[in-house]
Amino acid sequence: MANSTRSADGDSNESPLTRRRWLALCSGAAMAGLAGCGANPDDPNATLSSESTGSEGGSNSNAVTTELHMRAPVSWTPSDSNVNPFSTQGDIEYWMEYMWWESPSYPNAVGEPIYWLAKDISVQGGGCEVLITLDENHTWWDGSPVTAKDYHTTQLITDYKEYGGPDETDDGWEVVDKYKIKNVLSGPANPAVKKVDYYTPVAKHDYYKSWLEKFEDASGEQAIKGVAKELNDHTVTLKDLTDKGLGCGLWKPAQLSPTNAVHEKYQDHPRADWTNLETFNWHLLSEKQKAIQALNTGKLDFGDKLTDQARTNDQTEVFSRFGMSGVPKLTMNWNNEHLARRPVRRAIAYLIDSEEVVKVIKSAHGIKYNSRKTVFGMSSSLISDWVSDGFVDKLIDYGSTSKPEKAASVLKKAGYSKNGGVWVGPNGSKVSGLTYLTPPWNIYKSVGKYFSSKLDEFGFKNNLVVPSGSGFYKRWDETYDFDLCNWFTTGSHPAYAYSTVEVSGLGNYDEIAVAMEKTEGCTVNRTEPELDQPTSEKLQHPIRPKFPKQIGQKSLNSGAGQTLYPLKWHKIMLQTQDTQEVKQLTEKLAWYVNWQVPHVGFYDEVKVYWGNTNKFDFPSLKADDHPHAEETKAEHRTTAMEFLMKGHISAKTK
Structure with missing residues (x-):
């Protein structure tokens, strides 16, 4: 299962256990889609998108606010990062990438499947075939649809980079139609395990197909390793991510500064009308004391760190607490x-x-x-x-x-x-x-x-x-x-x-x-x-x-x-x-x-979320907290706060 860093208070100055490092430790894991964040280093306040956010995505005419402020408790320099999903050279934690990309599914804290890019995942053929049906409403930030071809390319590149090629793996991938892909297995799969196994964020075929062609044209093991190294060294900046439409998540990076990463809602995302929020500000506060000051002065609306301070703050309260698998x-x-x-x-x-x-x-x-x-x-x-x-x-x-x-x-x-x-x-x-x-x-x-x-x-x-x-x-x-x-x-x-x-x-x-x-x-x-x-x-x-x-x-x-x-x-x-x-x-x-x-x-880990409940409606473990709760209630028991940014939080209305 995907996990966050062990530094639960988020105030360590040391490098966190990123998803990239996790891959290095677990050499058998076939996970790709690793993401960072980059921008023009010559312009730390760069505006990355000139698109208007508008107000189509959810009614916000009576909302008390259209912005949410939260803390990014990591030592992160966006201008030094790399958002190439196949690179190991970024400095982000694994959960950050799920704001910018979508994965077919993801396990929640008790192993239940969360469906994001996938509409359905079914284990067939006596357990040796898995049919992944994608939601046809997802699009890349340039408006083109996210299809089975995108996911197929992601998996094939992963096979080449991690194992030397599809022929060196036990599994196979087949595109069934535009929105269906079949994973052919060498042996049967336990459905309870397999349905949550497709958590690799999808990469865009149109951008990465040239790399797949390089792998396919490479002759021999050393040539494939050479292409893998070249791909690993390839830099994709945050400006590339937005300008070339390489993301497909609900929240699209718009502006960067050394202290704040502003995200605007991608209006064509299928969950855009789930929330009346238009913007969230991701304050880069790795130092605990600065974060406490921001909380005490009302600058943070939502989080999972500084729980004691949030409990004693007049503007915030704990709205969710549940046991995790750690x-x-x-x-x-x-x-x-x-x-x-x-x-x-x-x-x-x-x-x-x-x-x-x-x-x-x-x-x-x-x-x-x-x-x-x-x-x-x-x-x-x-x-x-x-x-x-x-x-x-x-x-x-x-x-x-x-x-x-x-x-x-x-x-x-x-x-x-x-x-x-x-x-x-x-x-x-x-x-x-x-x-x-x-x-x-x-x-x-x-x-x-x-x-x-x-x-x-x-x-x-x-x-x-x-x-x-x-x-x-x-x-x-x-x-x-x-x-x-x-x-x-x-x-x-x-x-x-x-x-x-x-x-x-x-x-x-x-x-x-x-x-x-x-x-x-x-x-x-x-x-x-x-x-x-x-x-x-x-x-x-x-x-x-x-x-x-x-x-x-x-x-x-x-x-x-x-x-x-x-x-x-x-x-x-x-x-x-x-x-x-x-x-x-x-x-x-x-x-x-x-x-x-x-x-x-030593102990069982527990996840706690707090927020400004005077201004915002937050999800809980109850199944009737919002109109889409029944089909997505598994998301209310998740292990990283960014997962809850997938449309479950809205501002109160006047």
Whole structure:
């Protein structure tokens, strides 16, 4: 699932986890459409469009205002950005691009599909074909229609750039007619997963067809890589985006300055009449104190940061709050002799005080998250939809508060003793000098400082390391130079929460597995892949360990366990048409994580939106808040505030 940066207060000066960086970390992801923003660097106040906004898009004759002001909480220099959707050289966060482009679909916080460019997505042919029907009312900013050919070109260029060409991928793309495109799959797809998998913003065929021709004319792997590099280096400015009609979103950039990015409504967008707003001003306020000042002086109408300040402001109030799929967690590297022992990991699980972590974040950042009861590898809001009643209560209860006495008991049973305030293992090795790595995101730094000291007090001596953004990614993704690391688990479906292709899921296991043979016909692949080695390369997780059959059993009796098959089970969850089978596998994987403790979640992320409810009508989770709520209610539970700019906000009328 697409996610925003982890710096939830948005005030870090470090580079955020952009969608481009996410792609670099998740090499198997086939996502394109990456966007930035550019303008004429010689004119920082450039007017990018001379078109009149008019008032055709929705009745605004009695509106109290036609403008909305919001904060862009990122360190962003529009004139230095690149809006080439196939370039990795922009500085935007992934959610920014969804204002300027449309994707066929997008998952909301609980995995439900949001349809934007698509009118319908249906899984057919026994699960091996997906028919995407586009909404015929979408047009590019030059007035030409957005068609299946545009999306087809986007996908083919992505195949060349990411994989070396369509022949090197398992899937195929066919244009059925002007507004229908078929995705032919190598195996069946679980509809609940696949319908939200088409979140790549579409690129314009007329502009990028020359690049597709270059790829098709390239002879050999090196030639294709050369075209890919040339495309990656190609610059598209924000002026190009507007002048050449390369965007198709509801909000069209109009003016830029170093402190404000003004957007005007694209009047021919199919949702233009959903809102009476004509303009929104995107104030570039990366510094927290300046943003607080702007909020206190009434210059901000809407946002998802500075929640405490918004609650105490006379002009704003919280209008929506809901649980998300993100679970920031402590990842443990089993290359360390102590962390490779389950009792040590369980001791850490008992030590984590989720309720206190939530209080620390609330005090330091003004954001109220939800505490976690125990370890199971998914968000609390998500697991309730995928396990049977009472399942969580059967798991090992590590608790939402710290239990140092249980942690000590677990260690002593494993042969550990305490000497001079430091725990010592059965072979005399001290639990000291642990490298505790955290990314330079404000909330994660606060959690790191808090829990590092708690580990020290308990007798697990550690050194907290907070490198720069690039320094963190090198240690996290290349050298593995850490013992503990603050990272996150995310996933709007169990198949993503327990993914085998990334450490943000169950673990990165695919890299050491022999490719699974394809099954004949459109049938679920239930084979057990061969392994090149018994453990993962990165964190030394065992791939096929034994774990108890009985949920809640703390020790494994000889010969009484069951075997974990993460790659096989993950493939089944991605392919099966049987919801009940997904639930059964979810329980197995949740129990394994609870028993093995490869990582421990600190808290459940929560999304909060606030706004000036005296001047504006905002959406909530209710289904009757506006005329289009029933067909788009999934959009009311989204994870980036720009998604709510797709016509759901209007000014009050006099």
